[in-house]
Every structure is written in C-alpha cells, then in structure tokens.
Amino acid sequence: MIGLIFDMDGVIYRGSRPVDGARELIEFLKERGIPFIFLTNNSTRDPAMYREKLLSMGIDVPEEVIITSGLATRLYMEKHFEPGKIFVIGGDGLRREMERLGWGVVGLEEARNGGWREVEYVVVGLDPGLTYEKLKYGTLAIRNGAKFIGTNPDTTYPAEEGIYPGAGAIIAALKASTDEEPLIIGKPNEPAYEVAKERLSKLGKVDEIWMVGDRLDTDIAFAKRFGMKALMVLTGVSNPKDVEETGIRPDLILPSVKELLNYLKTLVEASE
Numbered sequence: 001m002i003g004l005i006f007d008m009d010g011v012i013y014r015g016s017r018p019v020d021g022a023r024e025l026i027e028f029l030k031e032r033g034i035p036f037i038f039l040t041n042n043s044t045r046d047p048a049m050y051r052e053k054l055l056s057m058g059i060d061v062p063e064e065v066i067i068t069s070g071l072a073t074r075l076y077m078e079k080h081f082e083p084g085k086i087f088v089i090g091g092d093g094l095r096r097e098m099e100r101l102g103w104g105v106v107g108l109e110e111a112r113n114g115g116w117r118e119v120e121y122v123v124v125g126l127d128p129g130l131t132y133e134k135l136k137y138g139t140l141a142i143r144n145g146a147k148f149i150g151t152n153p154d155t156t157y158p159a160e161e162g163i164y165p166g167a168g169a170i171i172a173a174l175k176a177s178t179d180e181e182p183l184i185i186g187k188p189n190e191p192a193y194e195v196a197k198e199r200l201s202k203l204g205k206v207d208e209i210w211m212v213g214d215r216l217d218t219d220i221a222f223a224k225r226f227g228m229k230a231l232m233v234l235t236g237v238s239n240p241k242d243v244e245e246t247g248i249r250p251d252l253i254l255p256s257v258k259e260l261l262n263y264l265k266t267l268v269e270a271s272e
C-alpha cells in the first residue's frame, strides 16, 4: 500500500487558510484507510497545537499523525542518546517536547547560576523570544562539550511582512560562535526520515511512500534522497522555474492537493 507524508504550510494551508481541496483529500484518505502523516519542520508548536489548528479549518485528524521537528527531535534523542540535561533555544512547542523526555531542562535562571556547566544537549529551533543571553549560554554549554542539535535547517520562512529568519539562522549563529557542526533533525535529513517512516509503518503496511511538499530544498530533496516518490504542489514556496534552477526534480508537479485528490481517486478506482 502507498503511504503519504504531507508537509503542512504551503500544502495543506497557507497561514490560517486551508488550501482548496485539502479537507476533501484528508477525508478521502481516512475513508479508504490509506496511511498518511503530516511532517513539518516547524518546532514552535507541538502536535496537540497543530491538531487544533487543523481542526479550526475543518480537518479532523488524530494527534498521532502529526510530526513536528520538535517531536522528531524528542523521538530521535530518546532512541539514540543517553539521558542528560538539556538547554533549549526554541519556542514553547520545542520546550514541551524536551520536558517530555524527562531528562531535565535547564532554564535561563538555572543557567545564570552556573547550570550551563551541567548541560549535555543544546537543542536549537526557531525561537521567537531569542536573546543574546540564550545564545551566550548555548555557546558556553557547547564549548563545554554539550552536543549541539538543531531541529531543522530552514534559514528563512515566509510570513505576513515578508521573509523572516528561521531556525537555521539561529543555528548558524551558534555554529559561528562554537565552530561546531550540529546534528540537524528535520527534512531533508535522515533523522526525520527515520521517525516519519516508523510512524507511518504503525498506521498500515506501507511499501511505497509519497512525499507531498511545496519546497524543493527540504521536501522534494528529502523525497529524492530517501527513495520516496516526490510530489510537488505549487501552493507554497517553490515554483517550476526553481526546478530548472536547482536541478532538484520532483517526480510529479501538481497545481495543488485538489488535483492530487483527483489523481489518487483515479488510481484507486483503477485498482478496484
């Protein structure tokens, strides 16, 4: 059976508006029992917060199908690393995921009192409340031997007033101040694939994965790297001209998820 991985922003919705056809597509997949998950590089919200956001657009899915880069970071750390204290530079969603690990999160107050010396992991995502002090303690901890982990590589993201700095820009600051290379969890990297594949396999017997995304350098590159079918939609960041310029080639380009629904219906009917 095929299983689908959807990016969210620019695919399922834009800002707070659903893309035309997204709700119908998800209903169709649920009816047919076709396994799917949502995989976002955003770490500022957690899956419960995303479930609410989707629900407000009429898209009703269980929390377990939503994977943020913050959740992926937690699952990956749980599986591969020994417990140790964490210093978080990131939003509420990431902080909650790190608290759920139960390894101990060192707060700013504790860091100021010398707690940064006990930090074993510095985990960095998009932090709307970023301060120099957070960068300072992150730098001190990494220079003191803490492992440097980034939730996702995106240096920018599109928002209301234009292009904003993303997690990758904050990670770049710490790379500059520590001379260390971080482990980056999110798309297009291997940890995100490992976590997503494992979650999909819990939902059904999947022998072919389709990755549906709007961004060539994350979604489509991710699909190509790990042997997934790469479906690009044109409701988000990248456009066909970018395909020519980057040489990152999707297997299929569709205007939006609405056409994807028609395509899937044709496939499913043909196999019946």
Ligand SMILES: [Mg+2]
Residues within 6 Å of the ligand: 007, 008, 009, 010, 011, 213, 214, 215, 236
């Ligand atoms: Mg996107």
